[in-house]
């Protein structure tokens with residue numbers, strides 16, 4: 196008598212449904228607009244990759260040997276210099292830099308790479324990029340949504356509820372809300388994490404896109420990094436800044452990102468990543484270094500987004516929306532004080548597709564996320580569509 200082998204349960208069973216699938220109806224409706232769809236639902240860059248970066252990729256096309264998982268010393272020094280020049284964070288040790296294959300893979304695998312598992316908690320912002328939750332689940336750890344505005348008190352509450360927080364994800368500027376954590380707020384969160392033995396990973400990939408005076412680099416502002424000395428007290432132990440050039444440099448297709456901070460932690464990650472083949476291709480390492488050494492294209496891209504943001508913000512507010520937070524980053528976190536799916540449908544009827552806030556957690560259920568990542572031609576359609584009859 197043959198017995199059938201036990202059924203295999205795929206990893207995907209532990210993961211939520213892919214939320215974008217639920218937007219198919221709204222997308223079809225928006226696409227049926229006579230003027231075509233204006234897709235503001237995803238944060239994927241649409242402007243050309245800067246020539247300085249594409250040239251560096253081409254120049255490194257001859258790559259017969261394996262690249263260094265740790266990245267070349269030149270790349271790691273370029274990253275350290277970038278933190279000092281652009282992020283107000285001098286003192287990054289090039290040995291504490293690690294290139295990653297885009298930052299999404301690191302977000303998804305960090306809990307696993309750190310050895311977290313059942314019984315460990317991964318705290319992340321309550322309204323957030325969904326991959327923090329996914330990463331905790333892939334490791335078998337528990338995702339714990341925490342309101343970052345609640346500061347250390349919210350983390351303390353999670354601890355008292357029995358969660359052993361081993362990793363704290365921060366995301367400033369936030370996707371989707373555009374909220375920014377100031378240096379004193381970061382410092383308090385870091386102090387709590389250090390006291391309780393949690394690693395802090397701060398996902399900062401929108402940091403060059405600050406809009407208000409306090410955060411706009413073109414007006415002398417700054418979005419603080421977790422590696423800012425006002426936050427660290429000059430000590431990087433237990434801290435990782437996670438950064439990506441996807442947004443600031445129109446490089447999402449290259450998968451060019453990095454983490455930096457605690458040298459011991461980076462060595463620990465490196466040990467596993469070397470075994471697992473998690474290596475950034477050599478031409479991409481060269482392109483990443485070129486992108487980080489050139490500030491001019493980042494400034495030009497920010498100005499493109501600034502102009503689109505002004506058009507979209509005016510159109511939304513003119514149509515009765517309230518835009519919350521949105522002090523930096525690529526999104527307008529907008530509400531009409533109704534359920535987000537109703538707003539998605541209303542905008543889809545006008546040919547504009549946005550993401551419902553519930554993609555980012557139940558606390559987002561009355562907002563929609565409006566991305567700035569469409570061409571000038573598409574963005575210019577929006578004021579008339581929102582002003583016209585529904």
Ligand SMILES: Cc1ncc(COP(=O)(O)O)c(C=O)c1O
Nearest residue numbers: 297298299324370398439441452
């Ligand atoms: C907050 C946040 N982190 C990480 C990523 C991933 O970026 P990438 O994998 O392109 O580096 C994104 C992309 O949308 C994001 O919004």
